[in-house]
Amino acid sequence: MxxxxxxxxxxxxxxxxxxxxxxALFRCVVEARYIPSTSMRPALQVNDRILLEKVSRFTGKMAERGAIVVFYPPSDRLPKNADNNGDDGRDEANQKWDIMHVLGRLTGLPIFPNEPALVKRIIGVAGDTIRVVPNVGVYVNDKLLVEPYIIAPANYELKTLGDIFGPTVAGIWVRPYGKSQQPIVVPKGMIFALSDDRNNTIDSHIFGFVSEKAIIGRAWVMVYPIQKYMHEPYWSRP
Amino acid sequence: MQESLATTPTTISAKTAMSKAWNLLQDKYPIIILVICWQAVRNILIFAAILTLTVSIPQSPVIMLVTIILLSAESSAEFFWFTLKLVRNEPYNLFHLPSPLAVVNWFIATILTTLSVNLGIFALIIPGLVLGVFFSTSGYAAVDGFGPIQSLKVSWRIASSAFWQIALVFFTMLSLMIIPIGLTVACNFMLVLALAFFYTTSKVYAESATVKKND
Structure with missing residues (x-):
């Protein structure tokens, strides 16, 4: 018996x-995400549901300028060398590697812990030089970006790596590149991502570059409240 | 001949169907798991390949939705077909698929069943549940070579002769599925297998009856 x-x-x-x-295998292809914050408004608003695709990794189009991506924020740990030129190896994402967290990442089931992820728009890819002029806009390779999707231009200035500082998601004050006077040039394998609501958010103007490896997926379709294809670069809400 | 088979009543009780389904599930669960895994992995790979090719065009969500519907239809028809093979103790291999016509028949029969059950649910629930029981074996008939309308007729006739037995199995399993103790998958298999027994025993009985009549 x-x-x-x-x-x-x-x-x-x-x-x-x-x-x-x-x-887990299905989540390697497509993943659903809920938007809990206003940092990407007006493109994404609280309660929106979007689908991310992960297959662009195979075609090398995951890190494309203007694409909306979801990624794990960089680690809050200080870089190995605060006075370096930006290529500081700070590509470690803020992820935990115990079995429960790994299962949470693989399956997305609510019974496992799920780590916070950020949704932002890619402004610069490897090799781009970024400059932000307060109340004017973002310059990529010395060309002003036309950004109809933002509410207002940034009210902060970014000229050098030393201008990147502020409180992270965990509330820890970081200045990842110290007082470096080097221009902001995106290192290989990294991206520079900003929110559409530039002035009330935590993004690359605080934590610096994000590793391409930390990208979870690229926004593909909004499924709620409107059904809209949102994979094209510089997408804005209709 | 198939029409005459379908008119023959089912001879097994709900208890027998459940017991046979349970024994078969215990005996064959490694192969059931293997088939489910194979179908899932194959479908996810096909889905990923099509998504990779179409992701950069604005029509990709519609293309992927159609892909999901077609893959689900094929897999479900294949699973019904596999269940019949298990119940009849016939050989099966992973690369042996049902004919495209059987898949189309299954798809149309399922759409007709879903529509009629939903209309019945809309008309104060009970008619929908009754129709659900009447059309519960239509999927097996469809993959077994009957046309979509004929499958519904076959299912109706099987259920007419064993309504309460099928209803008992149907609602017991559906009730167990909503209890959140992780029995969903097992109950689903039990239901599919038990209904397959209702279908096959009806046919087996009919075949023997036809043979006797011919003798």
Whole structure:
């Protein structure tokens, strides 16, 4: 009798566990995300539901200028060398690697802990020089970006790596590149991402460059409240 | 001949169907898991390949929606077909697929069943549940070579002769599925297998009856 019950339990567990790798495999292709904050308004608003695609990684189009991406924020730890030129190896994402967090990342099930992720628009890719002029706009490679999707231009100035500082998601004050006077040039394998609501948010103007490896996916379709394809660069809400 | 088979009543009770389904599930669950995994992995890879090709065009959400519907239809029809093979103890291999016509028949029969059940639910719920029982074996008939309308007729006739037995299995399993104790998948398999037994026993009985009649 005990053996029979044990067999039944093993069978049920096997049937249920079978769902985990299938779910994880599907999340390698598409992932649903809920927008809890106003940092990307007006393009994305609180309660919006979007689908991210992850296949652009295979075609090399994940980090494209103007694309909206979701990524894990960089680690709050100080860089190895605060006086370097920006290529400081600060590509470590703020992720935990215990089994529960890994399962949470793989399956997205609410029974596992889920780490915070940020949704931002890519402004600069590897090799781009970024400059922000207060109340004017963002210059990429000395060309002013035309940005119909923002509410108002940034009210802060970014000229050098030393201008990148502020409180992170965890509330820790960081100045990732110290007082470096080097221009802001995006290193290889990194992106510079800003929110559409430039003045009330935590983005690359505070935590600096983000590793391409930390990108979870690129916004593909908004499914609620409107159904809209949003994969094209510089997409704005209709 | 198929029409005459369908008119033959089901001979097994709800208890027998459940017990046979349970025993089969215990005996064959490794192959059931293998088939489900294979179908899921194959579909996800096809989905990923099509998404990679179409992601940069604005029509990609519609293309992917159609892809999901077609893949789901194929997989479900294939699973019904696989279940029939299990119940009849016939050989099965992962790369042996049902014919495209069977998949189309299954798809149309399922759409007709879903529409009629939803209309029934709209008319104060009970008619929808009753129609659900009447059309519960139509999927098996569709993958077994019947046309979509004929499948609904076959299912109706099987349920007419064993309504309460099928209803008991149907609602017991559906009730267990909504209990959040992780039995959803197992109950789903149990229901699919038990209904397959209702369908096949009806046909087996009919075949033997036809043979006797011919003798």
């Amino acid at each position: 005990i053996k029979r019950i044990a067999n039944i339990i093993v069978m049920l567990i096997a049937l249920e566990l079978l769902m985990l790798p299938i779910l």
